[in-house]
Amino acid sequence: xxxxxxxxxQGLLVLGIAPFAMGLVRKFKALMQGxxxxxxxxxxxxxxxxxxxxxxxxxxxxxxxxxxxFVVLGTTVFLALVLPLVGMGGVLAPYADFIxxxxxxxxxxxxxxxxxxxxxxxxxGMGSAREMTISSLxxxxxxxxxxxxxxxxxxxxxxxxxxxxxxxxxxFLSLIxxxxxxxxxxxxxxxxxxLELTMVHEAMVLEYSGPYLAMLEYASALKLTVLSLLAANxxxxxxxxxxxxxxxxxxxxxxxxxxxxxxVVMTVVKVVVMMFLLALLESSIAKMRFxxxxxxxxxxxxxxxxxxxxxLINLV
Amino acid sequence: MDITxxxxxxxxxxxxxxxxxxxxxxxxxxxxxxxxxxxxxxxVNAIGAVASFLFLTGKESVSVIGTIPFGFDVxxxxxxxxxxxxxxxxxxxxxxxxxxxxxxxxxxxxxxxPSLAMATALFIFGxxxxxxxxxxxxxxxxxxxxxxxxxxxxxxxxxxxxIKAALFYLVMTHLGAGALFAGFFLLSNGKLLADLSSLxxxxxxxxxxxxxxxxxxxxxxxxxxxxxxxxxxxxxEAHPQAPSHISALMxxxxxxxxxxxxxxxxxxxxMMPSWFGILVMVLGLLSAVxxxxxxxxxxxIKRTLAYSSIENIGLIFTMIGLALYxxxxxxxxxxxxxxxxxxxxxxxxxxxxxxxxxxxxxxxSETHSRxxxxxxxxxxxMPILSGSFLILALSAxxxxxxxxxxxxxxxxxxxxxxxxxxxxxxxxxGLLIAALAGFAFVGGLAIFAMVKLFAIACLGEPRTEQxxxxxxxxxxxxxxxxxxxxxxxxxxxxxxxxxxxxRADGLVETQGVSPMILVPSGGSVTPMFxxxxxxxxxxxxxxxxxLFSNVKNERPYHTWDCGQPITSGMEYTAxxxxxxxxxxxxxxxxxxxxxxATPLLATNPWIAKRTMxxxxxxxxxxxMYEPIGKGMIWLxxxxxxxxNGSIQLYLAxxxxxxxxxxxIAL
Numbered sequence: 014x015x016x017x018x019x020x021x022x023q024g025l026l027v028l029g030i031a032p033f034a035m036g037l038v039r040k041f042k043a044l045m046q047g048x049x050x051x052x053x054x055x056x057x058x059x060x061x062x063x064x065x066x067x068x069x070x071x072x073x074x075x076x077x078x079x080x081x082x083f084v085v086l087g088t089t090v091f092l093a094l095v096l097p098l099v100g101m102g103g104v105l106a107p108y109a110d111f112i113x114x115x116x117x118x119x120x121x122x123x124x125x126x127x128x129x130x131x132x133x134x135x136x137x138g139m140g141s142a143r144e145m146t147i148s149s150l151x152x153x154x155x156x157x158x159x160x161x162x163x164x165x166x167x168x169x170x171x172x173x174x175x176x177x178x179x180x181x182x183x184x185f186l187s188l189i190x191x192x193x194x195x196x197x198x199x200x201x202x203x204x205x206x207x208l209e210l211t212m213v214h215e216a217m218v219l220e221y222s223g224p225y226l227a228m229l230e231y232a233s234a235l236k237l238t239v240l241s242l243l244a245a246n247x248x249x250x251x252x253x254x255x256x257x258x259x260x261x262x263x264x265x266x267x268x269x270x271x272x273x274x275x276x277v278v279m280t281v282v283k284v285v286v287m288m289f290l291l292a293l294l295e296s297s298i299a300k301m302r303f304x305x306x307x308x309x310x311x312x313x314x315x316x317x318x319x320x321x322x323x324x325l326i327n328l329v
Numbered sequence: 330m331d332i333t334x335x336x337x338x339x340x341x342x343x344x345x346x347x348x349x350x351x352x353x354x355x356x357x358x359x360x361x362x363x364x365x366x367x368x369x370x371x372x373v374n375a376i377g378a379v380a381s382f383l384f385l386t387g388k389e390s391v392s393v394i395g396t397i398p399f400g401f402d403v404x405x406x407x408x409x410x411x412x413x414x415x416x417x418x419x420x421x422x423x424x425x426x427x428x429x430x431x432x433x434x435x436x437x438x439x440x441x442x443p444s445l446a447m448a449t450a451l452f453i454f455g456x457x458x459x460x461x462x463x464x465x466x467x468x469x470x471x472x473x474x475x476x477x478x479x480x481x482x483x484x485x486x487x488x489x490x491x492i493k494a495a496l497f498y499l500v501m502t503h504l505g506a507g508a509l510f511a512g513f514f515l516l517s518n519g520k521l522l523a524d525l526s527s528l529x530x531x532x533x534x535x536x537x538x539x540x541x542x543x544x545x546x547x548x549x550x551x552x553x554x555x556x557x558x559x560x561x562x563x564x565x566e567a568h569p570q571a572p573s574h575i576s577a578l579m580x581x582x583x584x585x586x587x588x589x590x591x592x593x594x595x596x597x598x599x600m601m602p603s604w605f606g607i608l609v610m611v612l613g614l615l616s617a618v619x620x621x622x623x624x625x626x627x628x629x630i631k632r633t634l635a636y637s638s639i640e641n642i643g644l645i646f647t648m649i650g651l652a653l654y655x656x657x658x659x660x661x662x663x664x665x666x667x668x669x670x671x672x673x674x675x676x677x678x679x680x681x682x683x684x685x686x687x688x689x690x691x692x693x694s695e696t697h698s699r700x701x702x703x704x705x706x707x708x709x710x711m712p713i714l715s716g717s718f719l720i721l722a723l724s725a726x727x728x729x730x731x732x733x734x735x736x737x738x739x740x741x742x743x744x745x746x747x748x749x750x751x752x753x754x755x756x757x758x759g760l761l762i763a764a765l766a767g768f769a770f771v772g773g774l775a776i777f778a779m780v781k782l783f784a785i786a787c788l789g790e791p792r793t794e795q796x797x798x799x800x801x802x803x804x805x806x807x808x809x810x811x812x813x814x815x816x817x818x819x820x821x822x823x824x825x826x827x828x829x830x831x832r833a834d835g836l837v838e839t840q841g842v843s844p845m846i847l848v849p850s851g852g853s854v855t856p857m858f859x860x861x862x863x864x865x866x867x868x869x870x871x872x873x874x875x876l877f878s879n880v881k882n883e884r885p886y887h888t889w890d891c892g893q894p895i896t897s898g899m900e901y902t903a904x905x906x907x908x909x910x911x912x913x914x915x916x917x918x919x920x921x922x923x924x925x926a927t928p929l930l931a932t933n934p935w936i937a938k939r940t941m942x943x944x945x946x947x948x949x950x951x952x953m954y955e956p957i958g959k960g961m962i963w964l965x966x967x968x969x970x971x972x973n974g975s976i977q978l979y980l981a982x983x984x985x986x987x988x989x990x991x992x993i994a995l
Contacts, residue, residue: 068883073790073895075708077719083874087867094866108859112738116729117863119773123728123780130901131708133789134888138901141784146909149777153769156741160765163745220888224878228870307913318766325762328752 019254020094020103022273026280027093027238032056034241034284035234039205041292056234060227068223073133081128082221082228088121089232089239097172098242099280100254106172111159114171115152118195121232122148128229129217140216143303147201147213150310151194157317158187161324162247171243175250180327184320185247190313192240197233199295200309204233211300241287242280252279333392336380340394340407343377343419344457346370350426351450355443364430366446371426374453377419381412394461404524406463413672414589415460417679421582422453424809425574428687431805432574435694440485440572448485449575452478456578456586465513466521468590472509476502476554479583482575483567494566501553501563509550509590515543516597528597540598544605547594548612555587556639557646558616559949564639565623569631569699573690576631580638581683585675588645592672595653603657610650610760614767616643619947621771622918624778625910626945628903629699630689633782634682637725640771640778641678645671648740651764658757660750666743673736673828677724677820681733684721684813685782688714691806692786695799701782701903706791711801715787717814724817726779727772730860732820732827741768774910781906790897822857904943911943920945 036053043050070078092114095105122144129141159171161184166174177185194201197214206212218229246253254276301309346369354366384392384407394405407415429449433442455475462468480502484495517523517531532540553560568576595601620640627633652667689699691714696704708715724731744765751757791797802810820827888895911920921944926937971978 064878066882069886070883071888072885073706073888075706075715075788076712077708077715077788083867083870086870087863090870091863091866095862105862108862110738110742112741113729113859116727116734119726119776120723120728123723123726123776126780127784127788130784130906131788132888133706133897133900134890134895135899135901138789138906142901142906142909145777145780145906146913149773150913152773152776153766156769156772157766160745160748164748167749169742169745223883224874228874303909304912306909310913318762321762325748325752325758328748 016102016104016106018269019100020105022254022277023099023103024090024094026099026277027242028090028235030281030284031093031231031235031238032060034238034288037285037288038237038292038295041289042205042296045292045296056230060231063222063227063230064224066223068225071132071134071220074131074220077127078131078220079225081124081131082225082232084124085121085128086228086232086235088117088124089235091117092239093235096239096243097175097246097250097253098239099276101172101175101250102255103172107170109171110169111163111171111174112156112169115155115159118155119148119152121236125214125217125229128221129219132220134220136212136216136219140213140219143213144197144217147194147306147310151191151313154187154310154313154317155191155195157314157321158184158191161317161321162188164321164324164328175246175253177248180324181320183316183323185244187313187317187320188244188247190309190316192244193294194309194313196237196240198237198291200298200301201306203300211303213303238284241291242283245283245287249283252276332383332387333389336384336387336392336407337394339376339380339383340405340415340461343373343380344405344454344461346373346376347422347450347454347457349373351447351454354446354450358443360434363433363442363446366450367426367430367433370450370453371423371430374419374423374426377457378416378423381407381416381419384412385409385416404463404467405458405461407461410589410592411460413676414585415457417585417676418453418456418460418582421578421679421683422456424812425577425683425687426453427805428577428690428809429572429574432690432694433572436486436572445482445485445572448478448481449578452482452575452578456582459586460589463525464522465517465525468525469506469510469513469521472506472590475583475586476506479571479575479579482579483571485572485575486570488570491570494563494570498563498567501560505550505553505560507550508546508553512543512546512550512594515539515546525593525597528594532597533600541602541605544595544598544601547591548605548609551587551591551594552612552646555584555591555642555646556616557612557642558619558639559953561616561620561639562947562950562954565627565632565635568635568638569629573631573686573693576634576690577683577686580635580686581679584638584642585679588642588649588671588675591646591649592668595649601653601657603654606650606652606654606657607756607760608650609653610647610764613643613646613648613650614763616640617647617767617771618643619917619949621774621778622910622914623945623947625774625781626907626918626920628701630693630701630704630782630786631686631699633701633778634685634689637775637778638678638682640775641674641682644737644768644771645674645678647764647767648674651744651760654757654760655747658751658754660747660757663743663747663750667740669828670736670740670743673739673824674733676827677732677736677817680813680816680820681721681724681731684717684810684817685725687810687813688718688721691802691810692718692799695802696793696796698793698795701785703793704786704791704796705789705897705900706787706796707799708787710791710797710799711787714802714807714810715783717807717810718787719783720814721810721817722779722783724821726776728776730818730821730856730863732817732824735821735824735856737768737772741765744768777907777910781903785901785903785906789900792897792900792902822860824856917948918945919948919951 033053036056040050040053095108126141126145129137161181162174163169165178165181197204202213203211221229252275254272350366350369353362390409392407394407451474455471455478458471459468459475462471480495480499483498484491516528556564568579571579617640620636620643624633624636624640627636648667648671652664655664693699724733727733727737744761747761911918923942924939926939928934928937930936
């Protein structure tokens with residue numbers, strides 16, 4: 014029962030806070046660049062407006078184009094439900110095996126790519142080719158990185174991996190690199206551009222409009238929230254909801270309320286801090302040229318391998 | 330009726346019926362004969378599939394099918410290992426034969442249909458009897474029937490490229506067969522009628538050097554048939570040239586027969602050096618990496634699939650190599666898991682790869698070109714076929730919730746688990762890291778290759794007139810593809826059950842591993858629930874969208890075109906799509922891009938007609954096969970000098986040969 018409540022609280026909170034996170038990072042970036050910026054709550058209104066708008070569907074597209082938004086958002090919702098973001102030990106936590114998680118992330122990427130190619134425009138193709146390259150080369154980095162975490166934790170389930178250990182420093186670094194690439198942020202992609210030479214994610218969703226666009230934008234906000242909360246929890250797993258602290262000296266209900274409240278507040282704090290750090294990073298570095306992405310990806314891969322070796326040496 | 334007798338009769342019917350079906354096809358050169366021949370072929374193979382399935386689910390571990398008398402003593406026998414592979418062979422053969430009924434009729438002018446039918450039947454018969462025959466002579470004869478029949482099938486369309494590919498294939502396959510013969514000779518002390526199960530005994534009596542030589546010969550023999558790098562060069566040439574249902578059989582099934590042979594032989598070597606496992610694993614990883622890189626950059630639909638077969642065979646051999654090393658280093662648990670996942674991957678690969686080849690055949694029969702650049706827009710024109718294609722491609726990319734994912738998942742899980750056990754052994758740890766990183770790397774790029782295959786063929790606007798008028802496959806052309814798609818989805822839902830049906834625990838001599846192990850991280854995770862959860866999440870999104878917005882509120886319009894009409898020439902092609910990978914891995918791939926500019930105006934050199942050619946050369950054909958070929962030609966030139974036509978010289982040569990042979994023998 015407790016584990017079901019944890020999953021429900023987490024699902025509602027993460028799904029609800031995702032647009033806010035997206036608005037927040039934009040606001041922080043604007044402030045750092047000396048602009049005033051929009052309210053962080055703007056994405057809620059943007060998505061709501063888009064849901065009401067008429068859709069324009071390209072005549073070149075097929076049934077694949079219409080499947081894409083559902084699968085992309087569906088897989089992201091899956092991640093928001095199974096990963097340990099607000100609480101540990103949720104009812105769906107057994108499915109947070111790191112190989113499953115990286116494969117589900119890949120499904121989302123694959124369908125985005127298909128959507129980009131289905132409109133027969135060169136922009137979509139360009140974004141798709143780039144996204145496919147990045148995500149297919151990020152996948153091995155992710156698996157090697159999380160293997161290091163798994164070896165320290167003694168389980169392949171991400172739910173049991175939270176908590177930092179000094180030997181994992183390099184692995185944590187490569188995890189950050191993976192998260193940046195997966196979310197199409199700097200230095201891999203520029204989320205604010207619509208310039209064909211630089212865009213990756215935006216190029217793929219160019220032909221989408223109305224509710225479908227809202228779903229895809231929401232999916233990318235959700236993915237950003239999920240992965241930044243995951244990274245934050247790897248560092249600070251304390252004060253999360255868990256099944257163990259619920260009954261305290263026979264006082265069941267107040268404990269639930271209290272620990273639930275603490276976890277919710279902590280989650281919001283984590284989101285704010287992570288978005289601030291992301292905005293700081295994006296304001297201080299430049300985007301890499303796409304054809305230099307091999308450097309980024311191979312550096313990430315070798316950091317991940319080095320992290321794994323360090324963990325293995327420590328294991329002996 | 331007794332179930333054992335039922336199984337025996339079923340398999341005998343399938344063997345004899347296959348040949349009989351071929352004869353019907355050969356003798357009756359008309360539409361009725363053709364339909365009858367392929368229907369019979371499909372029917373008897375279905376019986377064979379049911380029989381081997383019954384055997385697998387039954388309790389017996391060995392069943393004697395029959396012996397061929399007249400002093401040959403060729404014994405036909407079924408055990409667990411061969412029945413798993415026989416199940417693959419008969420199932421896929423039945424579906425391919427069903428597909429062929431309609432498919433070959435489309436190519437009446439290209440192929441000589443009666444001989445095609447006979448060669449197909451002999452090919453299938455050869456594969457069945459390789460799996461069933463349990464002594465060396467029977468094994469080798471069946472192996473040759475399989476090889477020679479497939480040689481004729483590769484050159485079925487009698488085009489220049491096909492004949493070249495077929496001859497290359499013939500040379501490679503016979504080098505392999507020669508190596509197998511030599512290996513068997515060493516292993517059995519020259520007794521060619523020895524039973525395969527007796528080899529384990531004779532192998533122990535061998536001196537270590539001959540045992541190692543025999544192992545290497547078998548690795549080359551089976552590896553060259555399976556398409557292991559660096560003996561793979563014939564595969565991407567030969568497989569695509571055959572008719573599509575034959576490509577499906579060659580890639581999906583024939584390669585698995587080679588895997589079967591390798592598994593059968595290595596079980597005869599209880600003591601093998603540790604480095605042999607490493608060698609197998611290194612060759613496997615090399616094949617996987619090379620196969621997947623070329624699958625990414627290839628623009629021919631069937632060649633992409635052939636390269637993907639090299640990749641998958643590489644993954645299977647990596648698992649086998651790691652298993653061998655683990656058995657040698659007192660890690661039987663890891664060894665068994667690797668072996669089980671290797672067999673599991675063989676089964677699922679057979680299903681999705683033949684499905685993809687049949688799909689490719691159905692597409693090519695409409696677009697009349699194998700080049701992906703001549704396709705596009707097929708999802709709109711062939712909705713049902715492209716739906717199957719998408720599922721098969723996603724499963725080939727090892728994504729959940731389809732079958733292939735679970736094999737790789739279990740393999741990676743056992744590798745991660747093994748780190749704890751072998752942490753003190755640096756070589757073992759290194760191998761595990763290589764396996765993990767290799768699988769992850771290949772897995773990522775396999776997604777790329779499969780997405781490219783589906784997206785460029787099916788999405789966007791058609792690039793040619795033929796593609797624009799493509800019609801959806803239907804009837805008997807579509808049914809086998811739908812069945813294979815259904816199988817791969819079922820494998821996804823019932824992966825653990827499949828393993829218990831396969832009785833994979835019977836594969837290895839040591840105590841059985843419970844198939845429960847296939848349920849990673851505790852009993853609460855089941856593949857079926859994962860599939861359900863994914864579908865549930867997508868369904869949730871779907872219903873929320875219906876709830877919150879008006880579904881009807883949309884209008885069709887053309888793609889945003891910057892004010893200039895958009896044409897299919899502006900779409901991304903397969904070449905363009907894979908350009909980043911070609912660039913990132915340019916050291917390995919060595920693709921050469923040449924832009925030829927012919928100026929149109931004398932006054933302005935910038936106004937020119939430009940054509941671009943991308944050439945890809947494999948390192949292996951460039952640095953290994955071409956020098957060998959040149960050396961052979963050089964040697965032949967030298968040898969020609971003594972062939973001057975004089976009888977006396979030939980007699981003298983025969984005499985000298987005789988004396989030298991006697992000197993060596995005595």
